[in-house]
Amino acid sequence: DTAVSQTPKYLVTQMGNDKSIKCEQNLGHDTMYWYKQDSKKFLKIMFSYNNKELIINETVPNRFSPKSPDKAHLNLHINSLELGDSAVYFCASSQYRSPAFFGPGTRLTVL
């Protein structure tokens, strides 16, 4: 039983394209996150939603738009992809006073 799942796991696309990454959690958590891991393995928060409400938006270009249709899902849409967007994107979820659980990650490669 997968706790946090993401699709796709790999995404290869051309510059200028628009792409989406989907995330679902079956842990019943109220809070979901998107983290970005760059080529040097550094992990940084991008967005967080709590019960479908955006609560964290960390100086991310507005080409990135998260959407949470319900508290179990958090999607990430990226417009006009750039070379610098190449990274691994992790979805995670947590509940009050619990650790965050991560999805398997989506490796995005922009050519």
Added chain:
Amino acid sequence: AQTVTQSQPEMSVQEAETVTLSCTYDTSESDYYLFWYKQPPSRQMILVIRQEAYKQQNATENRFSVNFQKAAKSFSLKISDSQLGDAAMYFCAYRSARETGTASKLTFGTGTRLQVTL
């Protein structure tokens, strides 16, 4: 803002030996959580161990234990009886105990790559 520092980019340990990974952090808060996450080559982020700042007792999970020094803002991870499967990137992370707004995010260190040799 909180910061997390891992000063060892790479460490190596022989199988069955013990290794300690270092982590220091900076915060003005008194209540928070600290975590160690493991990232093997599969890239999955796996929670290894957690520590609540209000607990003086160091957390232990099987072969993994921490040395939490709150005054020194230090949170090291000790791996005993190292196994080949322990080879991975290890990330130290901080989270505020305030569960509102930006407080719920994890702040990560830069990671330590652990190599396990025969």
